[in-house]
Amino acid sequence: MTHTIKQFAPGAATLLIGLAAAVASFQIGLDYDGSWGPRIFPLMSAGVLILLGALMLRSATSEPGNTSPQESVPRDPFILLGLVILYLWLIGKVGYLISTAMVTPATLWLFGIRNPLALAFSALAAPAIFHLIFFELLGVFPPYGAWFDLLDVIGG
């Protein structure tokens, strides 16, 4: 019987976050009268996290090891995370329309849509619909691309 990462990771992560927050809390300036006013709450939260992290680790070591096969970590959410981060970066570089046209079919592909016509249609329809609702009807100022923006060409 061995202890799995899933048993230790929550306690270790909580403890590390608490320790990092405690260190960062001491960088916070003091109140006008020299009291710890602005530091108290961050330090209290950090202290609670350290305590709970330690308790979680203690409870993980005291509970029996896992005899069942290791649960595999799903890969697709990490791919989606990369895709969404790429989307954010693309919006800043080529604007909302082009980035959405690129990311929508990729996301649908990830969710199992394989029909090329549907993917092509989504690349056109999704940016158009979202642009119409949010930037035309609601009048939100769209995020412009630093390198190129289609709205400069089509006059949106």
Added chain:
Amino acid sequence: MDIFVGLATVLTDPVILAWIFGAAVIGMIVGAIPGLTASAAIAMLVPLTYYMDPLAALAFLYVIGKSGRYGGSIAAILFNTPGTAASAATQIDGYPLAKKGQASKAMKVATISSVIGDFFGEFVLIIGVAWIAAIALHLGPPELFSIYLAAFVVIGSVIGKSVLKGLASAALGVLIKMAGLDPVTGGERFTFGQVELTDGLSLVPLMIGIFVLAEVFEQLAKRSAPPEITEEPDDQASRDRNRLTWDEFRPCLPHILRSSVIGTVIGMLPGLGSTIAAFVAYGEGKRSAKNPEEWGKGALEGVAAPEAANNAVSGPSMAPLLTLGIPGSTIGAILVGVFMIHGIKIGPTLFVTSRELIYSLFACGLIGIVFYGLVGYFGAANVGRFITRIPVNILYPVIMLTAVISAYVSRGSLFDVGVMILFGFIGWGMKRFDFNPAAFVISFVLAGGAEEAFRQSLRLSDSGILIFITRPIALAFLLIGIAVVIYRVRSLRAKPEAPSLKDA
């Protein structure tokens, strides 16, 4: 009397009525889609409400919350998959009824029970809330801080499988809220030189990440099969079988009334929420039933009890939010953001500054109950069929795109989109490791007020933190917090297999 003025205001405004009706339908659909919750829908739709007047915005989201709680029963009965955590209790008897060809009858009982429970809770809220607010006006910073602390502890320890992880989620929410400028000194805290962090992390993108994007990650990881509906033949025998008679419904009434009281009491306590109410009501109903042997095999009373309690939570859960500024549920936490966006300060003074708005909101709640009751009674099966036609592999990519643009719209900032992505991933990780995203978000919302009350208390005090012990009300709430943790730890040790209570 204020409620009649509110009703007159709402009933004479067709635009608000249209928003309420739309919210009733949207909430029902969202609640019935397994995996998607009313909290997620509300978080995603918050940015749309920036462009609405305050009453329409609040009513729209409030009614989605009510209708979403009811919508979970559609999935529980028709798909054998609870649409919400609370409707798992409805599923115990609802699905056996559907298998017997009595899905429509079960849905009618669920609808009537939800409506009665919701009305009961809403009336208690309307009658009691101003009274609570009047008392709350007399509470000083030490008492308020103790209430906040008790709320952190209750929310952290009661929701979820693990007390330690729940409390850690709450502490993390508090810590994250500390980023930005200190409200008293203006000094930077946890900004790490980032200009965007000086304003702190915005609630709306954080919520969209935790409730919406995290669910998209989860659905991609799970790749759930689309739900399959338990179909009934469209013939005379089926119609006769599904006709709900008074003799069948009458035994449900005592259960509905008892469960309404249970749901109302549980709803007033921060953090407990629909799931606990539904399971407590089911257990209590079975214990006191004349036919306990039929429960679990398709008893109509087994559908009525949890549904009444589940929806009775809705109104009273607004009481701590409106009177103390303490959201008792995730939906309440999201509504805090909407109040802030529209420049409305929540707390006891709300009943002085925005009395008409609040009673109009209650009126919208009452009308919303009627709308979802009518749509549900006559059209729940159609809603169920509609949901089976929604392709999950298109729905969730659309939700992802909506989450991105909704996060951007909140402040017109791509930084907020980054915040949403970060917390989407954190939220997904929290779910996988049994932490508690709901406790995290509610604590994030509470932290600012708690810190303010704490620091004000210390300034008022000649004896430091002993002020929280020397004031009786403050001490009472501290003891409540400690008692809840002890009780919860003991009950988890006694019943390690207790069901997870996921939503607040």
